[in-house]
Amino acid sequence: MPQSWDDLESHRPELLALCYRMTGSAHEAEDLVQETYLRAWRARASFEARSAIRTWLYRIAVNVCLTALHGRGRRVLPAGLGTPGEDPDVPLPAAETLWLTPWLGDPAHVAEQRGMLRLALVASAQHLPPRQRAAFLLREVLAMPAAEIAQVLGTSVPAVKSALQRARSRLDELAPSAEQVTEPDSPAARDILNSYVAAFEAADIAALTRLLRDDATLEVIPSGVSLSGKRQCVPFLAEYVLTAPGRYRMFPTVANEQPSAVAYHRERPDAPFRPFGLAVLTTDTTHLVSIAAFTDPELVAAAGFPEDPGRLR
Template sequence: MIDEEGAVPEAGEFAQRAEPFRRELLAHCYRLLGSADEAEDVVQETYLRAWRSYGTFEGRSSLRVWLYRIATNACLTALKNRGRRALPSGLGGPADDLDVPVGAEEADVAWLQPIADAPESQDPAAIVASREGLRLALIASLQYLPARQRAVFILREVLAFPAAEVADMLGTTVAAVKSTLQRARARLDEVDPERGRISEPTEPRTRELLGQYIAGFENADTAALERALRTDAAIELVGTRTWFSGRATCLRFLARVIGSPGDWRMIPTVANGQPAAAAYRRDDDGVYRAFGLGVLDVTDEGIARIVVFGGGPDLVGRFGLPPANPCP
């Protein structure tokens, strides 16, 4: 209800009740859209719509379910007539010839974006589940699903909403939800049949390998990088179609970009529930300026994949990091 001055009497109550769900709604919209920027916009839209309609909210479902319904349908609207967001490995085979320059950035491709990791739960199991639902490999695989299949899979498999609640959110039947989920699972098995658990960023082996990766870059030590990488390791350069497969090929590429000791500084962080490193490159004036972010798939056997996002100061700023001259 809106009073004569155009104010919503329940605004304070709405903010108090709805605000705790903002972060999880952001993660939900990111899973659907593959873009942190778009997810933030949709969450803002969701809260605006919910605030305007709060006076008519009758409590037939929980406030959380109601917010998810608004957010999910806003995402489905945003996904209409839009192609999937991609990583380089989803657009073609790996590069074989390192003598061919890395491709120029392609602005016409909708690229997958990373998202900062900020679990709020104090429950270790809940934190692990939240991180697993944000893995880059999962987000990239979800992009292959039609929008409604993507929504059903996320709501049922990642968030564990009951089928009846999902049906209500999407305006369909329980039978349709179950059928859609089966098709989504089958498609994901085709796209990534070897989906498996990667190591948590807090595990000692993970921290050790991230440290080796950072030291290898900062000290221009390709031997350290060789020890850290698995034999089947891959490197993807988001923004271009270029990616490399196999430790030998990856090391040849790294040898070309690693420079001399002191050319790079790195700050460990977490992105998409995975270990990551914000990279700063020294310019001719001696200033270390943000280059971007490397997100690592780490297993007990070594680093399996490095996905490089070259977003500069804007990207590292999303992770609460400085645009230049990080502490040595």
């Protein structure tokens, strides 16, 4: 059996990230990791060191995720809904859809390979069948060899290699190119994020228009709004969002290994600011490429920010 409970706890950050990538929900990932540790504790006496503790834990975690995903639709961003009737995997209207949620953990502690927690890639991975998704994540994120993945999934090495080939082919179709995507701590990404925050706080639609790339996208969760191209995004933002200066207060952060901003909102100039949500941005070296806006006030606290933004300034 493991020498101590610390032997198991040291793997928690990686397990959380794996369960998030598998399910597309940070909250669900927490519950699944708890279930993983409960099962591991109950089975600790049966651990005979025929495999590494890490492999043993991942076998439990993957099985927990596969059980949770059985018979359930995938989590998506609004763009993933497609035209009604075209995607049989998502037959429900937006109000009943399982939405992807942002990851607010520290990516430095979960994987060496950067970019694997980016929102678009996590969303693309949801298109893979769950077992194929698990094989891909174990290989690409955790660098497990095919033989070890086969142990985790209880299958053969040829089956794992076939699953990986199909997964990579599908993600090549779905996942966006990362060639011009900047890291969240790069000077270019910080400048774009700061400009985005300033434009929102001042309701400066002209500044935001300059910031958006011509093919920029905007998605709003859970409303289901999905707009593509500056010509669609700007009128929507001008009419429904940036209606007057001083309505938003925003603070830079990082989510899904991307530049992001937590947002507070008030209805009137004399009203207090209240937590509003989180925007996850994708940038290239000069422009804002996409905005995924999650209008969930609980995300502000989850990102480590207080209820009252006055405490931050």
